[in-house]
Amino acid sequence: MEATETNYACNSSEFRRSELSDTELEIVGQPYSISVLKVGYCLSEQDGSFRADGTITLLTGPRTILVDTGGPWDRDFLVKRLKDKRLDPGDISLVVGTHGHSDHVGNLGLFPGATIVVGCDISEGDRYLPNQLSEGQPYPIDEHVSIVPTPGHTGRDVSLLVKGTTMGTVLVAGDLFEHCTDDDRWRELSENPAVQEASRQEALRTSDVIIPGHGLPFRIHREEVDGRSG
Numbered sequence: 001m002e003a004t005e006t007n008y009a010c011n012s013s014e015f016r017r018s019e020l021s022d023t024e025l026e027i028v029g030q031p032y033s034i035s036v037l038k039v040g041y042c043l044s045e046q047d048g049s050f051r052a053d054g055t056i057t058l059l060t061g062p063r064t065i066l067v068d069t070g071g072p073w074d075r076d077f078l079v080k081r082l083k084d085k086r087l088d089p090g091d092i093s094l095v096v097g098t099h100g101h102s103d104h105v106g107n108l109g110l111f112p113g114a115t116i117v118v119g120c121d122i123s124e125g126d127r128y129l130p131n132q133l134s135e136g137q138p139y140p141i142d143e144h145v146s147i148v149p150t151p152g153h154t155g156r157d158v159s160l161l162v163k164g165t166t167m168g169t170v171l172v173a174g175d176l177f178e179h180c181t182d183d184d185r186w187r188e189l190s191e192n193p194a195v196q197e198a199s200r201q202e203a204l205r206t207s208d209v210i211i212p213g214h215g216l217p218f219r220i221h222r223e224e225v226d227g228r229s230g
Contacts, residue, residue, distance in 0.1 A: 015204045016221040019180040024217070027209065029165030032061035032144055034172075037081040038070060040103070040214040042178060054104040054213050057172045058085065059162065062142060065094045066114075067160050067172040068213075069107035078107055096147060098174025098213070099157045117147060119156030133158060150176045150203065152196020153189065159203070167219070168208030176200060179215025 025036040040055035056078060059065040064087065070078055082089060089110040097105035097118040105118055116123050120133040131139045134156060139147040143163075150159040153175040160172040176199055178186050186200075187193045203210060204220055211217045 014223050016223060017180050017210075017218045018221065019216050019218045020209075022216060027165045027167050027170060027217075029061070029162065029170075032059050032162055032164065034059055034162060034165060034170055034211075035085065036211060036217060037085075038074070038077070039216055040212070042214040052103050052214060054098075054101070054174070055211060055215075056081070057160075057211055058082075058087075059145070059160075060085070061144070063093045063145075064091050065096065065141070065145070065160070066092050066111070067096045067211075068098055068104040068174060069095065069110070071103040072106035075107050075110065078110065094141065096158065096160050096172075098150075098159060098172075098176075099154045101154075101175070104174060104213070117158065119154070119158060120149070121156075150174070150199040152176065152192050152194075152199045153186070154191050155195075157199075161207070165209075169206065170209045170211065170217075171203050171207040172211045173203060173213065175213035176203060177210055177212035177215075179212050180218035182212070182215075 027034040035058045036055060037058050038056040040053050042050060042052040044050045053071055054068045056070045057067040090113055092111050092114050094115045095108060095111045099119055108116060122129040122131050133139055133147065133149045136149055146161050147158050148161050150157050150173065157174055157176060159174055159176055162170045190196045207220055209217055209219055
């Protein structure tokens with residue numbers, strides 16, 4: 001697949017995005033490695049409806065973490081993809097649902113023993129844990145991984161920030177970004193475009209790779225507007 005690029009200006013810097021290929025879905029890291037188990041999509045239909053499914057991402061390392069579970073129609077697919085990684089659902093210790101839409105959290109029932117995050121709610125079974133995600137504060141998992149609030153698409157969206165990979169800092173972003181070249185199309189699906197724009201700008205400033213909710217991962221290249229390297 002041929003890589004695509006787009007430019008995105010912010011203040012004094014310009015962020016150029018380049019889409020990874022579908023052969024670059026494994027990102028090695030220390031201590032966490034990342035595998036995109038399914039690339040999400042969103043396709044318009046002639047009758048005005050659309051077909052969509054969310055990206056499913058696995059982290060392996062000190063903890064085994066799943067970010068988004070796809071829709072309920074993905075149940076067998078997800079179990080198989082985990083098996084391909086020599087994992088059972090019971091091996092997942094943390095499931096992060098970036099937001100509550102059905103194409104992202106449709107298979108939470110596979111993981112009753114895991115800590116479950118959906119938006120700003122964090123639970124272990126029926127016990128809900130205190131956190132400050134809804135107040136804009138990150139929730140650290142360890143020194144390499146943290147859950148960060150990225151509201152806008154919905155009011156309680158979160159993303160997973162992963163440090164220490166061979167590609168740098170990776171943000172598993174849910175629908176903060178639809179895909180590499182979403183331009184302004186994301187606004188049509190946003191509950192609060194102004195808030196989401198601010199979340200997107202912060203993601204572009206702090207991430208080297210973004211895994212979006214409905215497309216292939218993409219790199220962020222930072223450059224000064226006058227052409228000098230940033």
